[in-house]
Amino acid sequence: MSVPHEVVFFTGATGLVGGDVLRRMLAADPALRAVVLVRDAGRWEQVSTRLALPAGRVGAVVGDVTRPGLGLSADTRVPLAREITAVVHAAADVVFSRPLAVARAVNVAGVRHLLDVAAGWPRLRRFAHVSTAFVAGRRVGRILEGEERGDAGWVNAYEQSKHEAEWLVRASGRDWVIFRPSTIVCDSAAGGVTQYNAVHLGLRLLHDSLAPMLPAAATSAIDVVPRDYVAAAIAVLALRQDLAGRTLQLCAGSGALPVDELLDVTWRAWSRRPEWRRRGIPRPVLTDIATYHRFELAVEETGDSKLRQAVRALSYFAPQLALPKAFDTRAADAALGGPAPAVRTYWARMLEHLVSVGWCEAVKGVAA
Amino acid sequence: MTGRPGITAIAYALPACSRSVRELGAAGQLQTDPEVLENFGFGRVHIAVAESPYELAYRAAARLLEEQAVDAASIDLVIYSGPPGTLSLTPAAQPWNGAALSSTARFQYPGTLLQFELGLLNASVLGIDQLACSTLFGALRVARSLCVTEGIERVLCVHAEFFPAAAGREAVFNCTSDAACAVLVERVALRNCIAASVHVTKGYYWDGDALKNEIVASYFPTSKHVIERVIAAAGWNAADVDWIIPHNVSLRSWELLLSLLALPNTRLWTDNIARYGHSLAGDNFINLRDALDGGAVRPGQKLILFSYGYGAHWTALAVEA
Numbered sequence: 001m002s003v004p005h006e007v008v009f010f011t012g013a014t015g016l017v018g019g020d021v022l023r024r025m026l027a028a029d030p031a032l033r034a035v036v037l038v039r040d041a042g043r044w045e046q047v048s049t050r051l052a053l054p055a056g057r058v059g060a061v062v063g064d065v066t067r068p069g070l071g072l073s074a075d076t077r078v079p080l081a082r083e084i085t086a087v088v089h090a091a092a093d094v095v096f097s098r099p100l101a102v103a104r105a106v107n108v109a110g111v112r113h114l115l116d117v118a119a120g121w122p123r124l125r126r127f128a129h130v131s132t133a134f135v136a137g138r139r140v141g142r143i144l145e146g147e148e149r150g151d152a153g154w155v156n157a158y159e160q161s162k163h164e165a166e167w168l169v170r171a172s173g174r175d176w177v178i179f180r181p182s183t184i185v186c187d188s189a190a191g192g193v194t195q196y197n198a199v200h201l202g203l204r205l206l207h208d209s210l211a212p213m214l215p216a217a218a219t220s221a222i223d224v225v226p227r228d229y230v231a232a233a234i235a236v237l238a239l240r241q242d243l244a245g246r247t248l249q250l251c252a253g254s255g256a257l258p259v260d261e262l263l264d265v266t267w268r269a270w271s272r273r274p275e276w277r278r279r280g281i282p283r284p285v286l287t288d289i290a291t292y293h294r295f296e297l298a299v300e301e302t303g304d305s306k307l308r309q310a311v312r313a314l315s316y317f318a319p320q321l322a323l324p325k326a327f328d329t330r331a332a333d334a335a336l337g338g339p340a341p342a343v344r345t346y347w348a349r350m351l352e353h354l355v356s357v358g359w360c361e362a363v364k365g366v367a368a
Numbered sequence: 369m370t371g372r373p374g375i376t377a378i379a380y381a382l383p384a385c386s387r388s389v390r391e392l393g394a395a396g397q398l399q400t401d402p403e404v405l406e407n408f409g410f411g412r413v414h415i416a417v418a419e420s421p422y423e424l425a426y427r428a429a430a431r432l433l434e435e436q437a438v439d440a441a442s443i444d445l446v447i448y449s450g451p452p453g454t455l456s457l458t459p460a461a462q463p464w465n466g467a468a469l470s471s472t473a474r475f476q477y478p479g480t481l482l483q484f485e486l487g488l489l490n491a492s493v494l495g496i497d498q499l500a501c502s503t504l505f506g507a508l509r510v511a512r513s514l515c516v517t518e519g520i521e522r523v524l525c526v527h528a529e530f531f532p533a534a535a536g537r538e539a540v541f542n543c544t545s546d547a548a549c550a551v552l553v554e555r556v557a558l559r560n561c562i563a564a565s566v567h568v569t570k571g572y573y574w575d576g577d578a579l580k581n582e583i584v585a586s587y588f589p590t591s592k593h594v595i596e597r598v599i600a601a602a603g604w605n606a607a608d609v610d611w612i613i614p615h616n617v618s619l620r621s622w623e624l625l626l627s628l629l630a631l632p633n634t635r636l637w638t639d640n641i642a643r644y645g646h647s648l649a650g651d652n653f654i655n656l657r658d659a660l661d662g663g664a665v666r667p668g669q670k671l672i673l674f675s676y677g678y679g680a681h682w683t684a685l686a687v688e689a
Contacts, residue, residue, distance in 0.1 A: 209582040212589050213628065279572035281582075282589035291627040295588075298620050301404055302541045307581040 012090030191349030255342030374557025448479030502677030
């Protein structure tokens with residue numbers, strides 16, 4: 001009896017990693033087909049062209065995870081129910097500054113709607129959910145891959161909503177695997193940045209002398225990962241049967257970079273440009289969270305809009321620096337045969353790329 | 369005789385007129401809500417009306433000589449700082465005669481007038497400019513250096529800086545006061561010896577109005593750096609510091625800076641922030657005088673004087689009282 005061909009239902013295929021995961025899975029399994037859920041068919045056309053996806057193996061259905069039934073018509077649902085064997089759910093609202101209700105609408109309700117629809121897919125064998133390592137929220141210390149606790153609270157609504165989404169997946173009764181990537185910053189080879197996020201925004205504030213202090217100990221480590229590592233990992237592991245019921249942290253882990261070293265590397269890289277070096281912009285002071293909150297309060301009171309915006313943007317993620325944690329990656333490393341690239345192996349390349357593309361201007365409109 | 373240069377006398381002069389922060393707010397001389405500025409520690413400021421900068425400078429210097437019974441002929445050098453030329457001689461409420469710049473009247477300097485009127489017969493005169501609130505630190509830096517390199521015994525540093533009477537009374541969330549301050553630096557001092565000084569200028573921030581946000585942000589890390597450097601240069605540890613003698617900027621910013629330095633707020637001498645406000649370059653030395661007079665600072669204690677000069681200069685002195 002032959003193994004039936006996989007037909008994978010993708011969400012988030014136009015996002016930071018989803019499309020690359022799809023491309024890699026199609027390349028690895030010539031028999032695999034996919035259906036992508038997209039909100040905008042025109043945008044998907046552009047993405048699929050850019051990814052050079054093989055013709056005839058990927059279909060698109062227009063819908064929205066925020067809507068019950070994914071906003072799919074009955075006519076669309078019937079063939080899906082006949083074919084789909086696996087789900088890779090990568091759609092998410094990754095903006096840290098969203099109000100909780102807005103974050104939940106995509107990150108929690110989106111999972112619920114997808115699980116509801118998938119309940120009518122009799123061939124479904126795997127539900128692969130892309131979460132975040134920062135569901136750990138305000139916890140500190142070693143964060144184990146199997147842990148599900150949310151008792152310490154969260155720094156932002158993104159973290160909380162993704163934590164809640166994980167619970168829905170676990171309680172679904174499906175065969176699931178959960179991936180918890182750390183914050184994705186760039187591609188490992190050339191340091192290219194596909195999509196700006198809070199890290200790039202924070203770097204811009206440091207670069208432009210708008211971030212005088214950070215709430216962190218010198219030894220607190222910055223855990224970020226390259227986009228290609230995360231995409232490759234999910235592509236390889238999403239359908240592996242031996243990972244049923246497992247949570248895998250796709251993090252730098254022991255390759256995370258201490259804040260002090262990260263600032264050293266960053267200032268050294270920027271200082272190679274005379275026009276930046278001559279500004280004499282000081283390195284931010286690392287301080288405790290109480291002092292940092294006093295600074296935030298002072299900026300709010302004195303109310304200069306530019307600095308206030310900068311400090312508010314930092315407030316959605318900078319407090320994570322004051323909550324030192326070390327992500328356990330043993331299960332992911334074992335499944336992949338090795339760890340994520342250490343941050344120090346590509347951080348400087350990313351900085352060079354950012355400067356070369358003038359990211360300070362480009363990132364100004366990006367929400368934290 | 370061996371020894372270190374130090375500050376052997378301080379005197380200051382304030383204008384007769386003073387206003388509360390709320391009065392300034394009612395008069396439209398503040399940008400920020402007076403209540404916010406009161407929360408930052410400000411209460412009253414002194415405003416020159418009839419006085420000229422020079423007149424206050426003269427009063428401060430004369431008082432210093434008189435109080436300490438200093439022989440005017442023993443002063444080797446006057447370092448004068450404040451508004452330039454004839455502007456120093458114009459009462460604060462009067463418009464400045466800009467036409468003076470077009471004539472030899474521009475060479476009517478307050479430093480030389482002070483030398484003449486106080487009878488400082490053996491003193492040469494230097495002027496210090498462009499350092500804003502760190503000007504007196506710059507003067508002391510030069511004075512200390514000349515004491516060491518040229519063997520000069522006594523340097524009288526005099527500063528008078530203020531805004532026109534009707535001008536705004538707020539600079540970056542600080543209420544500004546008018547004042548003059550005179551500091552006597554001697555080559556060999558038994559008290560208030562200068563153990564170290566550090567001065568940092570960052571020209572990138574020269575246009576304070578255009579880079580106001582960036583300056584506020586850079587203020588804290590650079591201030592911390594400068595204070596830590598001066599403590600190290602003096603051969604001290606942070607825990608050795610008995611008093612921080614501040615420039616009178618907002619208490620909120622000082623509390624933040626002390627927190628970054630891991631120093632308790634109790635080491636900050638704050639008495640004059642509410643009663644005088646920020647008198648630009650005179651603050652630290654006016655405060656040192658009052659802290660000495662009031663007995664808060666005792667002989668042998670280790671002091672850090674720190675100021676920031678808009679435009680942009682960070683400066684600190686380590687002084688053994």
